[in-house]
Each structure stands twice: as structure tokens, then as C-alpha cells.
Amino acid sequence: MAAAENKTTLDQLRRIRGIDIDTSERLALFRRKIVTVEAGDTIIFEGQEKRRGYFLCSGWASSVRHLIDGSDQILDVRIPGDFIGISDMRLKHAPHATEAITRVELAPISFRALLSMSAGAGQLAEAILFSINCDMAIISEHLVGVARRNPQVRTAHFLLELSERLTRVGIDDPDCFHCPLSQYLMADVLGLTAVHLNRTLRQLRERGFVSFKSATVDIRDRAGMIEFAGFDPSYLHQAQSRSAISGLVGPDGRSNGNGYFRAN
Amino acid sequence: MAAAENKTTLDQLRRIRGIDIDTSERLALFRRKIVTVEAGDTIIFEGQEKRRGYFLCSGWASSVRHLIDGSDQILDVRIPGDFIGISDMRLKHAPHATEAITRVELAPISFRALLSMSAGAGQLAEAILFSINCDMAIISEHLVGVARRNPQVRTAHFLLELSERLTRVGIDDPDCFHCPLSQYLMADVLGLTAVHLNRTLRQLRERGFVSFKSATVDIRDRAGMIEFAGFDPSYLHQAQSRSAISGLVGPDGRSNGNGYFRAN
DNA sequence: CGTTAATTTGAATTCTCTCAAACTTCGTGG
């Protein structure tokens, strides 16, 4: 029943993205001091202009939009090993806030160093581009969930996604892990009211799928849950191997095999 | 009441992204023939491995997830001037399909050429990175809409977004434009049933905000609609000017002014 | 041990969907 907290250091970046980052690159990007932000404080404000990117070393954060009517929508939960603020670095104003859920440790990233690297050559730039792609896939999946999945399925899907993402950065037990979200926050992620999420969690518990008590997610029947939620984790993995680049369709413009193209 | 169709050529790329792309770069990326895909056909299949990116010259397309239960969720509508398939190019499998809503003309992009360009130096790579950032912001906004906005507000917001996006690629009249979406498709985008969207459109018409008849969106009271929908188009604009890069926080790791950071 | 925050439950209201059917539009072929 115990759920260990997990802490990711910069040195683990290599493992996190499944890509070997050579040390010099890493040093160019991460030579600054680690900064700490307390739980509940804001890392990047919505609309903020000058800002930088971070690598989240430890703790949980959230990407959140504040609406005019006072309600919030959490777009994504950020866990150790995630980048923060790079998937919107070319927008003048931050399109959403990033707030610390727990106390977090952040390694600032130099945009300048990042941009001066060749997108094709740098393994780190590679990892970062991949990371942006993943963030996009995660948010897309949330959109699908909120729009098309009922609360029970949606909640189960989210908990499985969390387990999967945490596993990638190394938790002890994928079936029993620490999750510092209050039911209010989780409801916010899922686009539900806290009251209704509470009822939904009870239903998932009664079905024997999963329990969520005292900040601990306890997956009791993973197989059943995956089946029930229609969970397919492929959107979280799937690094495009570098060699695969050569496998892309060449510059001749010929068909990629799906048979639908027609040259003008 | 007339709504003109709009057609974007490659030469307009300069204007579309608000960035001057020098000709040699453009040629390196777009030297292939334009391909045409018929309405209803698939441009990129969900899960497809080998694939390439495109610049959408004319016509409308949709990014769509197909769920196991047979239902679909359109993640985003793609209009002329948008890139297709580059915001997930580093994922092994396409996380969603891209399907032609109308007949479309596509300019294939060479990933190799794209990746061999320096992310920092190339203006086109710049435009593409910005484009990815925009796509992310658009999908985030959809997520917020589906999760937090009621159907009337959500629909009004979506129509205003369309107007704004089309304006950027040059339509004649932002208040009266061609929109080739059926109510089924629009309902799919908005996470509603077609029946309910139809009622919602009637309500918006009765309120005097907007009408949608025979593939034409007619905005009658833009100001009122913007107020009603809480629409803020800033997430669609906001190119980070190149000079602003130098304005980012330097490599010294000092505060960015929000006062929340604390060095370790 | 007291105070505050978070979770849990109930009941009523509101909203959205489903199902069913009628109507409209538009392209095709006779």
C-alpha cells in the first residue's frame, strides 16, 4: 500500500527520453542553478511575456487556463522528467499558467542555447522536439477524453496514463503510486465537478478497478481497467528513432503507399 | 450574404506566418509537386508510420481520432495556410488521422530538409516551430471549451476562432465566410451531438449573434458575440518576434521578475 | 484539541442525449 515519492535528477534525462544526451549538450542547456517553487505558487503566469523553459526535476505542476468566469481548466499535469514552457516558447504571451502542485525543483533551460543547436543534429533538441510532440499527444488525448468518454472511463483512463507516465521516470510500483492531486484538482483535469468525480471514484472502487485514498492511487485490476477504459499507451511512447528518418518518404514526391495521392 | 472561397498558394506563406521566408529556404522545403486529395479521403492514417508533412494550400481538412466504440473526435479543423503532420513528426505512429473535408491541395514538406535547417537560424524553421506552438494553443483552447464552456458559448467561440483564423489567410469578409463543415462535423469538433448543435445554432441565431446556413457563417453581432463567448484571439496571433529572443532572461539564472523563484 | 480543508452523501434541478420522425436540399438520372 505504500507509495514512494519519486525524484528525478538531471542525470536521469538520458533515461527519461530514451535518448542518449551527450554531456556537453546537457551542460550547455542546464548550467544554471536549480530553482525551487513552493506548492501553490506560480511558475509561469498566464500571459507572461518574458519567460524561460524548465526541466522539472522533482514535484508535480499543472498547466492551467484561468477563465473569465473564475473557473479553471487544468490542461495537463506535469510530472518529473517533463519539460515546462518549451512547447509555447515561440508565442509572445504564455497561453496558460504553470503552477506548482507540490514543491517543485526546476532546472532552467536557456532558449538561446536551445535555439542555437541544430534541430537535426542535436540529440537534446531531438529530445525536446519529441517532448513537444508528446505534450501535444497528451493534450489531444485529454480533449478526446473530455469530449467523448464518460466520467468513469475518463477517470480510469487518466489514472492509467499517470501510471504509465510515472513508470517512464521510474516509480517503484506502477500499480500503487503517490499522486498529490486533491479531488478538486483531479476533477479540474477531467472536466468534472469535484462532487461528481467523488461519485465516479467510488464507482471505480466498487467495480474493483482502482482506489484513490490519501493521495495514493492503487490499481487493483489493471487488465480490467485497460479493457474498460480502452487505454492504449502508445501515444505516450513512440520515439521516432533517428534511423527512421531515412525511412521517410524521399524527396521525389511519390506515393507513401496509402494510395490516396494523385499528382497534379 | 455571399461568402467567397479562399485559396492559399505557397507564395502566401510569407504573409500567413507574418515572417519573411527567404526563397531558397522555401524552395528547399517545397520543391515537390502539389498533390490533391479528394473530399472524404484520408491524407494521413491514424497510426501510420512512414509519413510526411504538408502545407495545406487550399481546401479544408480535419485532424481526427477514431475511437474503439466507433465514434470520432475531431481535434482540430485545418484550413489553408496550416501545416499538416509536422506537430507529431517525431512520433513513430501518427497519433491521429488527417482527412480531407473538401478537396485539398497539399505541398509536401521534406522532413529531412526541415531537420537539417538550424532551428535558430532558419526563418522557415522558425515559422514551423511557431506553427506547432499555435496548434498546441488551439487544441488547448478546444480542451477548455469542451470541458468548461456550455454549448452556446462553445459554439460561438469556435465560429469566432474560425473567422479569426480565416482572416489571417485572407478572406474577403470576416463576418460572412464559407465554411464547408456539415453540422455533423461541427458537432464532432465541439463534442456535441448533431441534434444538440442544431438547437444551439438556432439559439445563437435567435439571439441575433450568428447564423450558419448553406455552408455560410454569417456573424451578425460580432461585438456581442465576443462578449458572450469571452473570446480573446490572442492565442492565435502572438508570434514571438526574433528580437524578443534577446529579451529573454539571460543565462545567469536570476529572477524573471515574478518574485517566486528562490535559488537552491 | 480546535480549526480548516477535503471528502462523502442526499435531493432536486437543469441539461444533454437518444430515439423517432418530418422536412429540406441537392445531385442524378430518366
Added chain:
DNA sequence: CCACGAAGTTTGAGAGAATTCAAATTAACG
């Protein structure tokens, strides 16, 4: 030019689902 069929739009009625409001219970923390 009209008949026909298919696809899309519109409306109604009833069932089901989620929200709101309110209150009780439990957990967390100084």
C-alpha cells in the same frame, strides 16, 4: 424539367446524466 434518393437539417418527447446546493463526515495540521 421533373422524379427520386441520399444526405443533411429541424423539431418533439422522454430518459438519463451531471450539476448545484446543502449538509454531514472525515482527515490534516498547528
